[in-house]
Amino acid sequence: MGMTLTEKILAAKSGEKKVEPGQIVVSKLDGILANDITAALAIPEMKKMGYDKAFDPEKVFFVMDHFVPHPDVKAAQQSKVCRDFARHTGLKYFYDVGNMGIEHVLLPEKGHVLPGDVLIGGDSHTCTYGALGAFSTGVGSTDLAAGLAKGELWMRVPPSIKFIYEGKLPPYVSGKDLILYTIGQIGVDGALYKAMEFTGPAIDLLPMDGRFTMCNMAIEAGAKNGIIAPDQITEDYVKSRAARTYEMYQSDKDAKYENTIKFDVSKLEPQVAAPHLPSNTKGISEVAGIAIDQVILGSCTNGRISDLRVAAALLKQQKVHPYVRLIVIPGSQEVYTQALHEGLLDIFLTAGAAISTPTCGPCFGGHMGILAEGEACLSTTNRNFVGRMGHPQSEVYLAGPAVAAATAIKGKIAAPEEVQ
Amino acid sequence: MAGKAFVFSDNIDTDLMVPGKYLTLSKPEELAKVCMAGIAENFAAQISPGDVFVAGSNFGCGSSREHAPISIKAAGVNCVIAASFARIFYRNSINIGLPVLESPAAVKSIGEGDEISVDFENGQIFNHTKSQTYAFKPFPEYILEIFKAGGLVSYIKNQANLGGN
Numbered sequence: 001m002g003m004t005l006t007e008k009i010l011a012a013k014s015g016e017k018k019v020e021p022g023q024i025v026v027s028k029l030d031g032i033l034a035n036d037i038t039a040a041l042a043i044p045e046m047k048k049m050g051y052d053k054a055f056d057p058e059k060v061f062f063v064m065d066h067f068v069p070h071p072d073v074k075a076a077q078q079s080k081v082c083r084d085f086a087r088h089t090g091l092k093y094f095y096d097v098g099n100m101g102i103e104h105v106l107l108p109e110k111g112h113v114l115p116g117d118v119l120i121g122g123d124s125h126t127c128t129y130g131a132l133g134a135f136s137t138g139v140g141s142t143d144l145a146a147g148l149a150k151g152e153l154w155m156r157v158p159p160s161i162k163f164i165y166e167g168k169l170p171p172y173v174s175g176k177d178l179i180l181y182t183i184g185q186i187g188v189d190g191a192l193y194k195a196m197e198f199t200g201p202a203i204d205l206l207p208m209d210g211r212f213t214m215c216n217m218a219i220e221a222g223a224k225n226g227i228i229a230p231d232q233i234t235e236d237y238v239k240s241r242a243a244r245t246y247e248m249y250q251s252d253k254d255a256k257y258e259n260t261i262k263f264d265v266s267k268l269e270p271q272v273a274a275p276h277l278p279s280n281t282k283g284i285s286e287v288a289g290i291a292i293d294q295v296i297l298g299s300c301t302n303g304r305i306s307d308l309r310v311a312a313a314l315l316k317q318q319k320v321h322p323y324v325r326l327i328v329i330p331g332s333q334e335v336y337t338q339a340l341h342e343g344l345l346d347i348f349l350t351a352g353a354a355i356s357t358p359t360c361g362p363c364f365g366g367h368m369g370i371l372a373e374g375e376a377c378l379s380t381t382n383r384n385f386v387g388r389m390g391h392p393q394s395e396v397y398l399a400g401p402a403v404a405a406a407t408a409i410k411g412k413i414a415a416p417e418e419v420q
Numbered sequence: 421m422a423g424k425a426f427v428f429s430d431n432i433d434t435d436l437m438v439p440g441k442y443l444t445l446s447k448p449e450e451l452a453k454v455c456m457a458g459i460a461e462n463f464a465a466q467i468s469p470g471d472v473f474v475a476g477s478n479f480g481c482g483s484s485r486e487h488a489p490i491s492i493k494a495a496g497v498n499c500v501i502a503a504s505f506a507r508i509f510y511r512n513s514i515n516i517g518l519p520v521l522e523s524p525a526a527v528k529s530i531g532e533g534d535e536i537s538v539d540f541e542n543g544q545i546f547n548h549t550k551s552q553t554y555a556f557k558p559f560p561e562y563i564l565e566i567f568k569a570g571g572l573v574s575y576i577k578n579q580a581n582l583g584g585n
Binding site: 024037038040041045048049050066067072074075077078121122123124126138139140141142143145146149150154188189192193219222224277364365366370383385386387388392 | 439445458477482485504507508516572
């Protein structure tokens with residue numbers, strides 16, 4: 001019996017010839033990610049374990065992205081804990097205001113995570129890097145502390161579910177729509193503790209940015225990781241960024257999957273997840289017309305350059321509806337700069353959008369776009385839980401960048417075709 | 421020690437436990453005060469030491485914030501009993517020494533306010549109000565060791581003291 005892509009990576013990094021679902025392995029870590037919230041909690045825990053510094057200052061990535069630029073003194077104090085630690089212990093990769101990005105946009109851009117790697121991160125959306133054919137998963141701050149101290153962590157090998165996407169994607173249907181549709185079909189615990197392996201003709205043609213979006217939201221189905229077999233698209237993305245060698249594992253033909261789920265996506269509409277679960281997914285035609293007060297374009301899910309391009313193409317020579325606040329958040333300094341050079345920022349500004357420096361702020365209800373009681377936001381982010389973006393009686397609808405742009409123009413949830 | 425049960429539905433997410441706006445807090449005693457603030461701002465005031473949380477499936481879904489189990493433990497909750505747990509929340513709870521027990525049978529029968537106590541050694545949950553006993557799924561060996569040490573920090577410290585790496 002062969003192994004899946006996920007099993008092969010975990011076997012290689014734990015020094016085993018073969019691993020099976022359920023087996024507990026201790027995996028070497030190629031990278032450890034933490035942000036201003038989770039690093040601040042992990043540093044004192046690591047010290048309590050008896051360690052003063054990280055196992056390898058070149059394999060640790062600290063990204064100040066949640067409460068930045070600091071909205072208050074507490075947030076500033078929290079980041080300062082991270083800054084002081086990074087400086088005192090000589091962390092090589094510390095990303096702060098002015099050179100940072102939203103962590104899951106930034107790390108692949110910088111070539112910090114490569115195919116075949118095992119990476120843990122103190123953020124649930126660390127599963128994003130499966131898009132590169134890596135194994136990556138989110139952990140809490142104590143696991144983070146253990147990883148920082150020892151450079152390894154125990155994992156239970158997850159069973160894999162294979163998703164096959166048949167057919168060619170219709171216009172304006174993106175990776176976001178595929179993953180929202182999938183979560184809608186299997187539920188928010190449909191892949192609990194499991195690996196979601198995305199395959200099929202539609203994935204073979206999906207650009208890197210769409211693949212990041214899909215793997216990013218694997219956690220919203222409860223998965224341990226999302227993963228896509230690396231191919232030429234992956235190679236084209238990583239080869240100019242990689243400063244070390246990497247391994248492009250593929251699942252064996254006789255690999256064992258717990259389940260195989262096939263979707264024909266050739267007639268899929270753009271998808272919207274209505275409040276208050278990412279699985280509450282509907283086709284755009286079912287929710288069109290719902291009034292919206294705020295639109296967020298950005299986040300670790302949809303803050304990449306191709307997301308901004310899709311939205312800008314629709315917003316060109318259009319105006320944001322007077323009752324809507326459109327907040328555009330490029331995912332990193334690199335994305336911001338590229339959007340500037342391509343003229344996208346000009347389009348957003350002319351349309352009446354506000355453009356923010358990269359931050360996770362509004363997505364988790366931290367700052368930079370909190371909602372009032374009774375308000376609704378359509379957002380390209382990943383969670384629409386009760387109170388996620390502000391008041392417990394506010395609402396969040398999740399969608400891709402095309403629906404976000406159309407909605408900003410119309411002032412109500414709208415299909416991209418309505419504003420073409 | 422018996423405590424009263426607070427009963428929750430399926431898919432209780434970590435935003436309900438500790439909303440994002442409180443993620444600049446890190447001290448357990450501060451986090452205790454905002455436990456379940458996403459459900460009701462003053463929820464924590466109703467919790468007495470020894471009380472028990474009982475929930476449906478996928479308890480703790482969402483973010484990796486360890487603030488969530490820390491706030492529950494610091495508020496005095498003895499343990500969480502659920503039909504199933506989200507995986508990051510589960511690991512975090514074990515790591516900080518908050519008992520998380522899987523028992524669909526207990527979840528089915530326990531009502532709001534029932535008096536509950538737990539025998540962790542023998543894997544049993546007692547419902548004193550309904551005079552019922554339920555079993556919970558034992559921890560796998562590796563997790564049991566971390567749990568017995570009182571969490572991952574002491575587990576790793578103990579390992580280091582034993583001369584391990």
